[in-house]
Amino acid sequence: MKLSSARLRKIIYEIRASYWAVPAGLALVAGIAAEGLAWIDALPWVEDFLGDRLVSAPEDARNTLSLIASSSIGVAGMMFSITMVAVTFASGQYGPRLIGNFMRDRGSQWSLGILIATFVFAMLVLRGVEARGPDGTGAYVPRISLLIAIVMAFLSVGTMIFFVHHVPETINVSHIISALGRRLCRRVTEIVPQIPECAQGLSPVRDAPIWHAPAGTSGHIQAYDPDGMAQIAVDAGARITLLPPPGRFVSADDPAFEIVGAERSDDLIQRLQATLAIGDDRTEEQDVGFLIDQLVEVAVRALSPGINDPYTAVYCMDWMMAALLRAAREGIGQIDTPPALLVLPAPRPEDLVERSLGACLPYARQDAIARAALSDILRRLQDQAGGEIAKAAARLAHQLKAEETP
Secondary structure: OOOOHHHHHHHHHHHHOOOOOHHHHHHHHHHHHHHHOOOOOHHHHHHHHHOOOOOOOOOHHHHHHHHHHHHHHHHHHHHHHHHHHHHHHHHHHHOHHHHHHOOOOOOHOOOOOOOOHHHHHHHHHHHHHHHOOOOOOEEEOHHHHHHHHHHHHHHHHHHHHHHHHHHHHHHOOHHHHHEEEEHHHHHHHHOOOOOOHHEEEOOOOOOEEEEEOOOOOOEEEEEHHHHHHHHHHHHHEEEEEEEEOOEEEEEOOEEEEEEEOOOHHHHHHHHHOOOOOOOOOOOOOOOOHHHHHHHHHHHHOOOOOOOOOOHHHHHHHHHHHHHHHHHOOOOOOOOOOEEEEEEEEOOOOHHHHHHHHHHHHHHHOOHHHHHHHHHHHHHHHHHHEEEEEHHHHHHHHHHHHHHOOO
């Protein structure tokens, strides 16, 4: 069966969010490089070209490579332990749903990968150091490989210095919120799905049968394949509506598609189910609400009596405002969708306001600093956003003011 773009996107997302992909890839590259350099070192002209340069006794080379290998794997273990402590602290302080942000951190992945690659390279080069050469006479030290191993050792030292600086930066609350806010500002312009051209301007047969296809798997809708759905709709001559939005939890028997104009068949149901990627966790690839919910979670935790940090909550609401202004500037929700054989779910602009600032309102009203900041944010949205976003902000402002009135 052909792999749909939704499931391919899910696989890529899971690889990016894993801690094994980059280290495993760098270890593989290091292994290939070690074997390739060993072959180059054994070429007769290489020794003639190098002459007396990079000469080292076999015992010295073994000691150097052993030191590099043992040190790099030891530091890698220490780095992994530090990362786990940082992730545990951040998940407890800011919310468990933010763990994925740390797992996807490229700095930590590459730092761990470089140390492991250095270990693999040094171990494989160590194997090639012999008291006798390939022809059975004299000592043999792969001089180029030894030089590269030493260079990688210095690179590992630099990586360790970077990592010591990077970990505190990643768990800094301002850094976490800024990263979430910037991704939200980018994603908010994509909340209106683009209908493929092949399905635009078409309508199903009138008075056609209407039926629903189940999701087939229980879990969160992580991604969907609009091109695949559009092609199925065109082939079947039917209008297909995706019912649950990305991020919604569905059971295997929940209706996921509404089909108008095609006869019910198992083949059509299986093809439609293949266009969905369903998994255990929510992802932010097509689910802008997940980014909003993460910011709300940080803000709500900050306003809890146990933490009582209104400034963190205000920072979260500032980024929510920035994303809403970006959505208003891009005209999200102001363009009518033309008739098509494919209908995809899209949140309304006012829903974004309610889901973000509206979710913070019950908690912000309990704190004077957060309440004043939220009131100012709602005023700015009314002045700058316009449209449904401004109307929703006005409703929240009225609600906040009414609750302030004794």
